[in-house]
Amino acid sequence: MPMKSTPSNLNLSMSSPPPYDLRDxxxxxxxxxxxxxxxTRRYMMDMITHADTxxxxxxxxxxxxxxxxxxxxxxxxxxxIIEQSVSPGGGAWLGGQLFSSMVVRKPAHHFLDxxxxxxxxxxxxxxxxHAALFTSTIMSKILARPNVKLFNAVAAEDLIVKGNxxxxxxxx
Numbered sequence: 001m002p003m004k005s006t007p008s009n010l011n012l013s014m015s016s017p018p019p020y021d022l023r024d025x026x027x028x029x030x031x032x033x034x035x036x037x038x039x040t041r042r043y044m045m046d047m048i049t050h051a052d053t054x055x056x057x058x059x060x061x062x063x064x065x066x067x068x069x070x071x072x073x074x075x076x077x078x079x080x081i082i083e084q085s086v087s088p089g090g091g092a093w094l095g096g097q098l099f100s101s102m103v104v105r106k107p108a109h110h111f112l113d114x115x116x117x118x119x120x121x122x123x124x125x126x127x128x129x130h131a132a133l134f135t136s137t138i139m140s141k142i143l144a145r146p147n148v149k150l151f152n153a154v155a156a157e158d159l160i161v162k163g164n165x166x167x168x169x170x171x172x
Contacts, residue, residue, distance in 0.1 A: 050080040050149050057081045058156045061090025065138045066111070072148045079148045084155040089135040102131035115141065 055071055057064045060083035072079050081088070094100060104112060104119070109126045112119055115137050119126040128134055142148050160167050 046149050047151070050078065050151075053078045053080045055079045056156075059083060059090065060085075060088035060139075060150060060152065062092035062134065062138075065089070065092070065135070065142060068142050068148055069115075069138055072142060072145045075145075075147050077147060081142075081148065081150045082154045082156055083150065083152045086153050088139065088150055088152050092135040093132050100130045100132070102128040102134055104128065 054077045057068050057071075057079065060068075060081050064081060064083075065088075068079050068081050071077050083090075087093075092102075103125055104127075105125050109119065109121070112126065112128070112134070115134075117128060117133055117137055119128045143150060
């Protein structure tokens with residue numbers, strides 16, 4: 001069984017960071033009020049900024065994350081992902097039936113190649129050794145994009161329909 005690795009035209013350099021000694025770490029004190037203020041201010045600014053957005057994706061499971069990845073390739077499309085759970089990823093952290101491997105039917109393996117996720121290539125499908133590789137990889141790529149914001153622990157309560165199309169949502 002051949003193992004599909006990252007594309008051959010990709011030159012990855014794996015240099016190690018310089019060693020450090022944990023005994024040299026001396027953290028400066030910080031007041032809890034500063035931490036709370038920073039987190040609250042940034043979250044509220046994100047809510048204000050993304051209240052007017054192009055696309056709202058409800059659910060940060062494998063389908064929602066894949067949709068956000070594709071849409072956010074266009075830097076002019078502002079994407080907000082809302083996830084009711086505290087931890088995004090849905091069932092995508094496990095491959096299915098509480099097992100860790102993730103089976104993906106071909107030709108979706110091309111998407112995995114783009115994400116640079118290794119897999120075991122079978123006849124009509126591929127197997128990722130752990131579904132968390134898919135979830136963590138796609139999530140890190142999405143969240144690094146400036147036109148995407150994830151709001152977890154937030155639920156969509158209602159949709160606003162205008163002229164036979166969804167024009168917004170309520171509750172986040």
